[in-house]
Amino acid sequence: xxxxxADGPEFVTQxxxxxxxxxxxxFTVQGQEGTLWWHAHSSWLRxxxxxxxxxxxxxxxxxxxxxxxxxxxxxxxxxxxxxPIDVVRRATRTGAAPNVSNxxxxxxxxxxxxxCSSKGTVIVPIDSGETNLLRVINAALNQPLFFSVANHKLxxxxxxxxxxxxxxxxxxxxxxxxxxxxxxxxxxxPSRYYLAASAYFSAQNAAFDNTTTTAILEYKSVxxxxxxxxxxxxxxxxxxxxxxxxxxxxxxxxxxxSFRSPRKVEVPTEIDENLFFTIGxxxxxxxxxxxxxxxQGPNGTRFTASMNNVSFVLPNNMSILQAYQQNIPGVYTSDxxxxxxxxxxxxxxxxxxxxxxxxxxxxxKLKYGSRVQVVLQDTSIVTPENHPIHxxxxxxxxxxxxxxxxxxxxxxxxxxxxxxxxxxxxxxPVNGWAVIRFVADNxxxxxxxxxxxxxxxxxxxxxxxxxxxxxxxQSIEPPPADYPLxx
Numbered sequence: 001x002x003x004x005x006a007d008g009p010e011f012v013t014q015x016x017x018x019x020x021x022x023x024x025x026x027f028t029v030q031g032q033e034g035t036l037w038w039h040a041h042s043s044w045l046r047x048x049x050x051x052x053x054x055x056x057x058x059x060x061x062x063x064x065x066x067x068x069x070x071x072x073x074x075x076x077x078x079x080x081x082x083x084p085i086d087v088v089r090r091a092t093r094t095g096a097a098p099n100v101s102n103x104x105x106x107x108x109x110x111x112x113x114x115x116c117s118s119k120g121t122v123i124v125p126i127d128s129g130e131t132n133l134l135r136v137i138n139a140a141l142n143q144p145l146f147f148s149v150a151n152h153k154l155x156x157x158x159x160x161x162x163x164x165x166x167x168x169x170x171x172x173x174x175x176x177x178x179x180x181x182x183x184x185x186x187x188x189x190p191s192r193y194y195l196a197a198s199a200y201f202s203a204q205n206a207a208f209d210n211t212t213t214t215a216i217l218e219y220k221s222v223x224x225x226x227x228x229x230x231x232x233x234x235x236x237x238x239x240x241x242x243x244x245x246x247x248x249x250x251x252x253x254x255x256x257x258s259f260r261s262p263r264k265v266e267v268p269t270e271i272d273e274n275l276f277f278t279i280g281x282x283x284x285x286x287x288x289x290x291x292x293x294x295x296q297g298p299n300g301t302r303f304t305a306s307m308n309n310v311s312f313v314l315p316n317n318m319s320i321l322q323a324y325q326q327n328i329p330g331v332y333t334s335d336x337x338x339x340x341x342x343x344x345x346x347x348x349x350x351x352x353x354x355x356x357x358x359x360x361x362x363x364x365k366l367k368y369g370s371r372v373q374v375v376l377q378d379t380s381i382v383t384p385e386n387h388p389i390h391x392x393x394x395x396x397x398x399x400x401x402x403x404x405x406x407x408x409x410x411x412x413x414x415x416x417x418x419x420x421x422x423x424x425x426x427x428x429p430v431n432g433w434a435v436i437r438f439v440a441d442n443x444x445x446x447x448x449x450x451x452x453x454x455x456x457x458x459x460x461x462x463x464x465x466x467x468x469x470x471x472x473x474q475s476i477e478p479p480p481a482d483y484p485l486x487x
Contacts, residue, residue, distance in 0.1 A: 004444025095302030111214035175388025311459030368469035
């Protein structure tokens, strides 16, 4: 709160830290407990620059569930055999989709199912009768992931550093940027069991990494130093969980709809800003001065993406936050549309005239304390897809989600105004919609974007500009002395 200079996205809240330079991120945490994470927010650097950020209960407080015997943090990631920066630069030059990853990882290790890394497979210890806490983070660059543990049930107790009403499941689905805290009990015969993650992929006719990463849940009574663990003369091979098919949207949707807050919450019921944002891909026609090798998207085009038909373009000489706070013109405009410029059948057969969005560095202004509702609507332009939409600077309540086009006359009846989950990233269903609400009480420049980083590069983003309120406690702090500048 009030520390927006430490948010991180390049050219939104700061200029990039220069080679050899440094910047100390100073920020306050309020009202959050559980699992978050930190990561680079420049080009594709977050492919390898990331880590967990754990917020424990205050001293003297306890968990809202039985204290776990032990805890383990599991960071799900993606690995390219080449330099990820080279991968995205090549895609930017050609206009085509970037090469997919070569592996998924758990705590940096792909696991037993890849030929390169079985000796480094991560071991997660457990003992019979224990109940342990697993903190699962999807830090993958471009891929929602299913996660499961062989023969064990998982009890979800938290997500995105907010506690949830506990529910039991065999499978998690996490979009990039999302975290899920689960309890696991050592109630199976002492042995070795795989924890595994694989793709949930909802786009059509597109390439993706269809491999599976593993770690091993190992009971302490089974002593192992390598992955070929022996008990007597028998080699104990870990049991593999049954993961959903890559396109199992029903399982993904059932999981995300299971979240509730632990108790009744105060959801804004009167709305000051009622916004409707379409999200999706697009295709730009090949510019006349480009050679064909620079237009290798479908039918000689270049991939793009947008919100409300605006493809977001980052500034390159100053951050939006600095320009906003210092009233410097020419860096951005504050005319991001509150609704799609044209209404259409969002999940139907969309006219080709709507496939090419307009580029712009557009923001939307919010008064301090305004109560905001945003309908996030996927479109079928190029292909529908599940989009993990993340809002910086805020948690929000997810009131409802569904498939097809959002209908304000009928779908509002689905709104959960009693105990909706509090998240910072919402997985908008493929060919569907989600509705979120929040109170704009954190002044600054806050990016809302798809957490599939390939889509950020293509422009699936926008920025909220939240005004200061009254007095110091409702105003952003001054920029720190080591704030990175562009020049």
